[in-house]
Amino acid sequence: xxxxxxxxxxxxxxxxxxxxxxxxxxxxxxxxxxxxxxxxxxxxxxxxxxxxxxxxxxxxxxxxxxxxxxxxxxxxxxxxxxxxxxxxxxxxxxxxxxxxxxxxxxxxxxxxxxxxxxxxxxxxxxxxxxxxxxxxxxxxxxxxxxxxxxxxxxxxxxxxxxxxxxxxxxxxxxxxxxxxxxxxxxxxxxxxxxxxxxxxxxxxxxxxxxxxxxxxxxxxxxxxxxxxxxxxxxxxxxxxxxxxxxxxxxxxxxxxxxxxxxxxxxxxxxxxxxxxxxxxxxxxxxxxxxxxxxxxxxxxxxxxxxxxxxxxxxxxxxxxxxxxxxxxxxxxxxxxxxxxxxxxxxxxxxxxxxxxxxxxxxxxxxxxxxxxxxxxxxxxxxxxxxxxxxxxxxxxxxxxxxxxxxxxxxxxxxxxxxxxxxxxxxxxxxxxxxxxxx
Amino acid sequence: xxxxxxxxxxxxxxxxxxxxxxxxxxxxxxxxxxxxxxxxxxxxxxxxxxxxxxxxxxxxxxxxxxxxxxxxxxxxxxxxxxxxxxxxxxxxxxxxxxxxxxxxxxxxxxxxxxxxxxxxxxxxxxxxxxxxxxxxxxxxxxxxxxxxxxxxxxxxxxxxxxxxxxxxxxxxxxxxxxxxxxxxxxxxxxxxxxxxxxxxxxxxxxxxxxxxxxxxxxxxxxxxxxxxxxxxxxxxxxxxxxxxxxxxxxxxxxxxxxxxxxxxxxxxxxxxxxxxxxxxxxxxx
Numbered sequence: 001x002x003x004x005x006x007x008x009x010x011x012x013x014x015x016x017x018x019x020x021x022x023x024x025x026x027x028x029x030x031x032x033x034x035x036x037x038x039x040x041x042x043x044x045x046x047x048x049x050x051x052x053x054x055x056x057x058x059x060x061x062x063x064x065x066x067x068x069x070x071x072x073x074x075x076x077x078x079x080x081x082x083x084x085x086x087x088x089x090x091x092x093x094x095x096x097x098x099x100x101x102x103x104x105x106x107x108x109x110x111x112x113x114x115x116x117x118x119x120x121x122x123x124x125x126x127x128x129x130x131x132x133x134x135x136x137x138x139x140x141x142x143x144x145x146x147x148x149x150x151x152x153x154x155x156x157x158x159x160x161x162x163x164x165x166x167x168x169x170x171x172x173x174x175x176x177x178x179x180x181x182x183x184x185x186x187x188x189x190x191x192x193x194x195x196x197x198x199x200x201x202x203x204x205x206x207x208x209x210x211x212x213x214x215x216x217x218x219x220x221x222x223x224x225x226x227x228x229x230x231x232x233x234x235x236x237x238x239x240x241x242x243x244x245x246x247x248x249x250x251x252x253x254x255x256x257x258x259x260x261x262x263x264x265x266x267x268x269x270x271x272x273x274x275x276x277x278x279x280x281x282x283x284x285x286x287x288x289x290x291x292x293x294x295x296x297x298x299x300x301x302x303x304x305x306x307x308x309x310x311x312x313x314x315x316x317x318x319x320x321x322x323x324x325x326x327x328x329x330x331x332x333x334x335x336x337x338x339x340x341x342x343x344x345x346x347x348x349x350x351x352x353x354x355x356x357x358x359x360x361x362x363x364x365x366x367x368x369x370x371x372x373x374x375x376x377x378x379x380x381x382x383x384x385x386x387x388x389x390x391x392x393x394x395x396x397x398x399x400x401x402x403x404x405x406x407x408x409x410x411x412x413x414x415x416x417x418x419x420x421x422x423x424x425x426x427x428x429x430x431x432x433x434x435x436x437x438x
Numbered sequence: 439x440x441x442x443x444x445x446x447x448x449x450x451x452x453x454x455x456x457x458x459x460x461x462x463x464x465x466x467x468x469x470x471x472x473x474x475x476x477x478x479x480x481x482x483x484x485x486x487x488x489x490x491x492x493x494x495x496x497x498x499x500x501x502x503x504x505x506x507x508x509x510x511x512x513x514x515x516x517x518x519x520x521x522x523x524x525x526x527x528x529x530x531x532x533x534x535x536x537x538x539x540x541x542x543x544x545x546x547x548x549x550x551x552x553x554x555x556x557x558x559x560x561x562x563x564x565x566x567x568x569x570x571x572x573x574x575x576x577x578x579x580x581x582x583x584x585x586x587x588x589x590x591x592x593x594x595x596x597x598x599x600x601x602x603x604x605x606x607x608x609x610x611x612x613x614x615x616x617x618x619x620x621x622x623x624x625x626x627x628x629x630x631x632x633x634x635x636x637x638x639x640x641x642x643x644x645x646x647x648x649x650x651x652x653x654x655x656x657x658x659x660x661x662x663x664x665x666x667x668x669x670x671x672x673x674x675x676x677x678x679x680x681x682x683x684x685x686x687x688x689x690x691x692x693x694x695x696x697x698x699x700x701x702x703x704x705x706x707x708x709x710x711x712x713x714x715x716x717x718x719x720x721x722x723x
Contacts, residue, residue, distance in 0.1 A: 088688035095482075095690065113690065117482065214587060220674045222689060263675065270591045270673025277670075284563050286590070426479065429689040434500045436685070437507070437677030 049332040054079040055340060058093055059105025060086065061275065062295070062321065062358070063184060067391060068349055076343055078336050086274060087221060094119060103337060104180075104324040109154040109223055109419040111179055114324070115168055121327040122162045122177035127338050130345040131181075133362045137412070138182045138320065140174060146413030147315055153227060153245030153420035156182065156320045180322030181341045182361040184353050187316035187411045191292035194306050196285060201310040204228075205236035207289060213267055217281055217290035220271035222432040224419050226255070227317050228291040231417065233258050235314045245420040249427055256431040260438040271436065275299075282307060294357045297404075302394045311405035315416035322361075354378050355390050359408060381407030467703070474696035483693055491697035501698070504677045505705075511597060511668075511678060512661045518601045519657050520650070523608035527649075528642070531616035547609050550602055559670040562599065566590040591673030599671040604660050608653035615649025616642065651717035655710055662706050 057064065057080065064084035072080055083101070085093065091110045093100055098119040106114065114120060125131045137143040141157035159179055161171040170179075192201050197212070207216050207228075218232075219225045230244040238258050241251055262268070269287045272278040279299045281287040292309070300307040323344060325337050343349075350360025351369030357378065360366035367375050376382040381403055388397040397403075405411045422428055477486040495501045526547070534540045550558070565571050566589040573585040588594055619642060627637050665680030679702050686695035 092687075092690060217673075268675065271675060273669065273674060280560060280563060284567055285569055286563065286567055425689075426691065429686070429691060430494075430498075430500075433677075433682060433685055434498075436674065437500045437504050437682065 050336050051077050053333050053336040054081060055102045055336055056081045057103045057105055058083045058085055058090055058101040060090055063105055076339055102326050102329055108156045108159055108320045109421050111159040112421040118168060119327055120324045122165045123181055123325060125176050125178050129342050130362050133364060135361055143413060148413050148415040151415050151418055152243050153418035155418045180324045182320050182322040183344050184358045185320035186294050186358050187318045187415050188293055189312050189316050190310045191297045192289040192308055192310060194308050196288040202313055203235050204231040204312055204314050207232045208236050212289050215269055215288045216267055217270050217272055217287040219291050220273045222429050223421055227417050227420055229255060229259055231314055244417055246422050249424055252424060252428055252431050256435045259435045263438055298357055298396055301396060309404040315414040317417045318415040319419045352391050377403060379408045470696045470699050473693055474700050476693040478691060478693045491694050495697050504679055504682050508678045512658055514597045515600045515661045516657050519605050519608040522605055523612050526609055527613040527616050530613055547606055555666060595671040596668055596676060599667045600661055604657050607656035611649040611652040612646055615646045619645045647717050648719045651713050651719050654713055658709055659706055
């Protein structure tokens with residue numbers, strides 16, 4: 001509950017005044033912001049009140065890390081509260097409990113569900129300093145003509161922009177109003193134990209290889225698991241899709257039937273739902289080949305167990321996460337939110353996450369905060385000149401190692417699908433349950 | 439005035455309990471019941487009066503097999519719990535002479551509750567896994583040539599996990615009932631020439647029935663709604679109604695989950711009512 005002290009009342013009054021003044025300025029003139037005829041909103045009015053702001057975040061464990069919070073509080077001067085949730089809980093709260101958060105740290109594939117709830121407000125990209133430097137597959141959908149440009153599924157560019165400030169419809173072409181400001185993403189693939197898997201894994205189809213019967217796993221989150229499964233059945237030649245990212249009911253029926261048959265044949269050892277489960281399955285050797293997230297591979301390696309994040313010939317499944325703003329935010333809080341997003345893209349976070357294998361939305365900024373050896377290893381795909389140490393002090397790779405899958409361009413360029421929310425989402429979940437229950 | 443106060447007093451005393459009961463039990467269940475008739479799409483629900491969710495549950499092959507699977511777990515877990523609880527409680531109640539030893543042994547029965555659920559679940563892997571202790575022992579002895587796979591991530595593992603968790607809920611009431619049996623009844627029966635088995639059949643088992651009934655209610659209701667154990671011990675490959683509901687909630691299909699919850703609640707209530715009809719548990723209380 002907010003406490004109405006005199007101090008706070010004055011601050012709110014000031015902020016409202018500032019907001020009104022800004023709105024007037026905007027209404028009277030159409031000169032570009034920052035020019036003499038349309039002065040940019042004066043930060044000096046709000047800088048004092050920004051110190052008293054607390055931004056409440058919800059997000060998945062990836063970036064809800066205390067080190068990031070502490071650094072942000074130190075640099076920005078206001079308070080930040082984190083709440084780490086599972087992917088599913090994160091979406092649930094974003095949609096059903098808008099009062100519980102100010103900042104939504106979520107994935108692009110959740111937007112077709114979250115945006116219609118009206119709980120997020122459009123982000124004015126003109127206020128984001130480094131927006132033009134963000135990796136181009138987020139902002140324009142282009143990336144040097146590589147396969148990622150035509151990737152299926154809920155590709156960020158499909159849900160990146162809204163038609164207008166107050167619109168809840170996605171715009172196919174760039175506008176000034178963004179849904180999320182991306183800051184972390186990766187290309188996911190199959191992970192395996194080279195000491196227990198006798199051959200090199202080169203195709204998604206290997207997940208169905210009878211040689212690994214009873215020793216494989218797939219993840220049990222419908223929107224993500226179905227995309228891995230689709231890549232597997234397609235590359236195994238078991239079926240074809242019109243659009244893997246937006247299956248028809250018939251396609252969903254067919255793929256679940258294939259999965260059920262494989263399950264009955266005993267192909268899978270287990271299904272996992274959380275990061276830790278996938279790490280446990282892999283490090284205990286219960287599973288030797290499974291769909292995995294890159295930090296999970298890192299966690300297995302950190303235990304001294306060999307684990308390869310296989311570059312597959314069909315390409316990768318990607319995910320992208322970003323920050324969205326609660327519709328309820330205004331005044332100093334909103335200014336703080338924009339300040340945070342500028343800070344987020346400024347490079348420190350990018351470097352912090354980069355040392356764990358995630359990519360930063362603005363690689364050139366992250367580069368400023370990484371050593372030349374780190375940059376060469378994580379982004380350029382060159383052999384590590386020195387041992388690679390993550391931000392928590394664990395050595396992830398010995399000198400001489402090369403990143404699985406190579407450089408940033410090779411890995412992200414070869415993304416063929418993104419995590420997806422389909423039109424037939426309800427039906428998909430129902431059939432997925434059938435697969436799990438079979 | 440004083441008399442009015444006296445009549446009013448018990449109601450006042452019962453008020454906090456009633457309010458808590460209404461707010462945290464009756465109200466949520468009513469909401470679940472109402473929501474189970476609502477409609478939903480991928481991200482939102484709309485108030486409606488539709489039987490579509492129930493039709494969906496009853497017409498789907500999955501829900502039928504999931505419910506049957508859940509009953510299977512209930513039967514297996516309950517039988518195992520009874521089979522384990524009866525001898526243990528008997529031993530504690532009749533074979534141990536000293537009260538201090540009895541209390542100590544009873545406390546040992548609570549060991550499964552000393553760590554968190556997740557830790558317990560994880561620690562099964564090094565015991566039952568492919569390279570786990572049990573498999574290593576079997577391989578060393580030469581009983582099997584290949585590691586046994588069904589020890590973990592199987593129905594066996596699920597039942598084992600649940601028995602491990604819920605057994606105490608059966609042991610405690612059964613033990614309690616047995617302790618209340620008047621020892622002179624047993625002495626009298628012996629004097630009249632009853633054999634050990636007859637004592638068990640004619641005196642101990644009938645007088646233990648209320649404890650068994652209470653234990654059964656605990657075990658059955660806990661097993662019916664279980665989903666964490668089912669997911670972790672089954673490796674996510676097995677289904678129970680609780681897990682079905684949790685997946686539906688995870689995918690924001692609240693009305694469908696609510697319909698399943700209502701059905702599960704009704705089935706559980708019928709089971710409990712059945713147990714209460716057979717055994718008068720008030721004897722125990």
